[in-house]
Amino acid sequence: MTTAAVVIIGGGVMGASVACHLARRGWKDILVIDRAAGPGAGSTGRATGGFRAQYATDINVRLSLLARDELLRFEEETGVDPGFQQAGYLWLAADDAELEVLRAAREVQHAAGLTEAVEVTADEALRLNPALAPDGIVGGAFCPTDGFIRPMSILEGYLALAERLGARIEWDVEMKGFRRDPSGRITGVETTRGTIAAGAVVNAAGAWAVRVADGAGVALPVMALRRQVVPTVPTDVLPASMPMTIFAGDGYHLRVRDGRVLLLWPTPGVKGQPYETAVEDRWIDAVIEKTRARVPALRAVEIDRAAAWGGLYEISPDRHAILGLARECPNLYLINGSSGHGVMHAPALGRLLAEIMTDGAATSLDATPLRASRFAEGCPNPVSGLL
Numbered sequence: 001m002t003t004a005a006v007v008i009i010g011g012g013v014m015g016a017s018v019a020c021h022l023a024r025r026g027w028k029d030i031l032v033i034d035r036a037a038g039p040g041a042g043s044t045g046r047a048t049g050g051f052r053a054q055y056a057t058d059i060n061v062r063l064s065l066l067a068r069d070e071l072l073r074f075e076e077e078t079g080v081d082p083g084f085q086q087a088g089y090l091w092l093a094a095d096d097a098e099l100e101v102l103r104a105a106r107e108v109q110h111a112a113g114l115t116e117a118v119e120v121t122a123d124e125a126l127r128l129n130p131a132l133a134p135d136g137i138v139g140g141a142f143c144p145t146d147g148f149i150r151p152m153s154i155l156e157g158y159l160a161l162a163e164r165l166g167a168r169i170e171w172d173v174e175m176k177g178f179r180r181d182p183s184g185r186i187t188g189v190e191t192t193r194g195t196i197a198a199g200a201v202v203n204a205a206g207a208w209a210v211r212v213a214d215g216a217g218v219a220l221p222v223m224a225l226r227r228q229v230v231p232t233v234p235t236d237v238l239p240a241s242m243p244m245t246i247f248a249g250d251g252y253h254l255r256v257r258d259g260r261v262l263l264l265w266p267t268p269g270v271k272g273q274p275y276e277t278a279v280e281d282r283w284i285d286a287v288i289e290k291t292r293a294r295v296p297a298l299r300a301v302e303i304d305r306a307a308a309w310g311g312l313y314e315i316s317p318d319r320h321a322i323l324g325l326a327r328e329c330p331n332l333y334l335i336n337g338s339s340g341h342g343v344m345h346a347p348a349l350g351r352l353l354a355e356i357m358t359d360g361a362a363t364s365l366d367a368t369p370l371r372a373s374r375f376a377e378g379c380p381n382p383v384s385g386l387l
Contacts, residue, residue: 004196007033007200009034010204011036011169012034012042012155013151017158017347017350019169022358025355033189034169035175039156043311044343045152046277047343048257049151050089050147051067052146052244054105056105056387057108057381060345061109063345063365066351071347074157074347077161078157080157081153082157083149084148085147086144088143088146088147091142092245093137093140094247099119106119118142118143133294151343154347176191178215179195180216186198200331200357202335203332206312207225213334218329225314228279228283230284231257235260237298240257250265284308291303314338314339321336321341324356334372369381
């Protein structure tokens, strides 16, 4: 029987971050398993790579600031450039009500230390992104230190450093269940390659985390939610330095990546099929209509329907991560439910979970708002309709 001090289920950016941070804190015999044939087959490989600290809750702002610190020294520590480009995030408000939501969030941001986030007038927003149509913009919010990252580069860096520090990464290994003792403690992870005796287990399975939790008798309130992306054909109409631009009212947003403009608009997934990622033609049609109305500079640029893709978010009830020890299982640790913020917060969450597993509590910041028990306690984090 294979043995490991800790088995991390999921080799995406979250599991890789945990492995790397545990190894850096002196853990030995770390094993990461993933059912995919290689890196990036799950949500990490389908992420668009936005990074922001403009959130409406203190804990999410602080997670971003901690992650930003990690990203700024990422290449030095891992040898891989994370592609962190501080091009900014520009939020656009269509009316006073949306503007007030952005203002309230900015108060939280400033209190948490994100003092560079500012309000912008409609004219200032158009100077930051001249490609926009001026109609329907009354103002907005901008943070110059937000921007972009490369998810696959971050995954590559964490996996490489974790392996250099002694962690093992095994692909094409699927978890099938757990062996547990009478106390509920996991003693072994049953996989398609046999049973692994485990001292501790980390659920880093992303949108599929509920399946892992179920095997340990843990009720994990996370659901999969499809997000669709459609790019333009290659174009130089918009500069790569353009800030991520988001219409606060409906979440339509766009950015430039690798010589194309990525167009996104959040919609519900397929009813009854939470893991369906196929892109709908009618969704693309709606995105084209929004783009032509809101971004005149792109009216003559073709949309590459064949290159569209879908991915999965892992959504928690309050749209915040679930981090720490599961109440129902004394050696199962959770790092789930990031609700679309997973890649950008992975550097922070992996570090915090390594602190929890090593020291019994997070020390880089107060992570109690992310505890798994908060829902049963009736203490969820506030949910903003925009941020």
